[in-house]
Every structure is written in C-alpha cells, then in structure tokens.
C-alpha cells in the first residue's frame with residue numbers, strides 16, 4: 001500500500017505544533033511565518049490535517065500559505081459524536097475545542113481500555129476524563145500556568161511575572177505566586193481524580209501533555225506521565241483509521 005505523506009497541525013492559543021509523517025520531522029512555531037520557515041524544505045504535496053483553536057486569522061493565513069506553496073488546502077478537524085470507538089458525551093459538540101477531542105483520541109491509542117485523566121497543560125489547563133469503555137465524559141477548563149501568572153501581573157500593581165519555586169510555606173513574592181498557581185492546578189487535578197472515584201470510575205492513568213507538561217508531571221499524582229503531543233497523535237490515529245484519506 002502506498003504511504004500518503006501528511007502534515008499534522010495543532011494550532012493552539014499560544015503556539016503551532018506540527019509533525020510530518022514521511023520525514024518524522026516535527027516542530028513548534030509561534031507564527032505563520034515561523035511555521036513556513038520550519039516546513040518549507042519538506043517535500044511539498046503532503047496532505048494536511050489540522051486542529052485549530054487559535055486565532056481565526058492565523059488559521060486563514062495557514063490556509064493561504066499552503067494553498068500558495070503546496071497547492072493543498074488544510075483540512076481542519078471537526079468534533080464528532082463518535083470516532084475510533086470513543087463516544088463524546090458533550091451535548092453541544094460545536095462548543096468543544098477539537099484539540100480536546102483529538103487529544104482524547106490520541107490518549108486512547110496509548111492506553112486503550114483504561115480510565116484516563118487527559119490533561120492539556122497549555123494556554124489553558126484542560127482536565128478531561130475518558131473511561132475504559134470508550135465514554136468520554138468531558139472535563140474542566142481553567143487558565144494555564146503562564147496565563148494565571150500573567151493575569152496576576154497585569155491586574156495588580158506589585159506582582160512580578162517570573163519563575164518562583166513551589167514551597168510548603170512560601171516566603172517571597174515569586175514563590176508565593178508560583179506556589180499559589182501550581183496549587184490551583186494540582187488541586188483541580190486532585191478534584192478530578194476524586195470526582196472519578198466518587199462516580200465509580202477510579203482513574204488508572206493520568207497523562208499530561210502541552211507546554212507545561214514536563215514542569216507539572218513531577219508535581220502530580222504518582223500515576224501521572226508526561227507525553228509529547230496527544231493532539232497530533234489523535235490526528236494521526238484518525239488518518240490511520242481512514243487509510244490515509246482525509247475527511248475522518
């Protein structure tokens with residue numbers, strides 16, 4: 001069977017993440033022009049499947065970029081009620097970020113038949129629950145670590161925006177901010193774990209991915225592992241299941 005080359009895009013609110021199937025190359029870009037610098041030397045003509053929750057004008061720039069240079073229009077994932085054996089229980093599918101849906105599908109590829117807590121530690125912290133039987137129950141959205149700290153900095157006269165350390169009893173402003181924001185994230189994860197137990201679905205595996213994953217993972221529950229990019233994994237799984245044809 002002929003392998004179809006494809007470029008996968010994860011257009012988040014802070015950064016663009018990409019992976020190219022044929023070369024195994026991947027990268028992170030902060031703008032459309034930086035994305036093009038990174039992918040320009042890849043073989044043209046790959047099909048493109050993306051997942052977009054970032055700015056609509058950036059998505060349009062990306063459409064124009066690939067239409068002009070590769071003569072390919074990216075296809076953007078829509079959230080569906082079911083895919084790859086997973087049932088999405090969000091009542092209003094159009095409300096949901098397709099990055100969340102793709103990440104849950106990606107997590108399921110790594111850990112099928114386990115109760116999962118899927119945590120996206122990006123601009124926002126999203127904590128989603130996927131059950132071993134394929135029921136995706138949804139989850140919470142809160143500001144991510146960088147956003148919490150920049151909100152404090154912008155809305156106050158005296159709070160700086162810099163890295164502190166997590167302390168039991170913080171005794172500097174930087175440590176107080178770092179500890180407060182980290183505890184908000186860690187606490188919301190613990191609440192999600194407790195909610196799962198209370199509803200009879202104890203979590204088998206906690207997976208964290210995104211820009212702050214490596215920083216957060218050692219601070220989390222013992223079952224937590226950090227993974228690279230579950231959104232791109234989910235897009236790849238959808239393509240694989242559709243035999244390389246887009247329109248998953």
Ligand SMILES: Nc1ncnc2c1ncn2[C@@H]1O[C@H](COP(=O)(O)OP(=O)(O)O)[C@@H](O)[C@H]1O
Pocket residue numbers: 011012013014015016121122123124144145146147209210211212
């Ligand atoms: N080198 C970096 N550049 C930008 N953000 C970073 C970097 N390292 C860690 N971060 C953190 O990662 C977050 C962005 O993560 P990412 O997964 O790319 O988010 P999104 O999917 O929302 O674009 C930032 O809000 C910040 O807290």
Ligand SMILES: CC(C)(COP(=O)(O)O)[C@@H](O)C(=O)NCCC(=O)O
Pocket residue numbers: 012013014053095096097098099100120122123124125126141
């Ligand atoms: C929750 C999000 C802002 C996360 O975005 P990210 O941090 O990955 O950039 C995004 O998935 C989104 O805009 N969701 C729409 C609302 C929802 O999922 O219900």
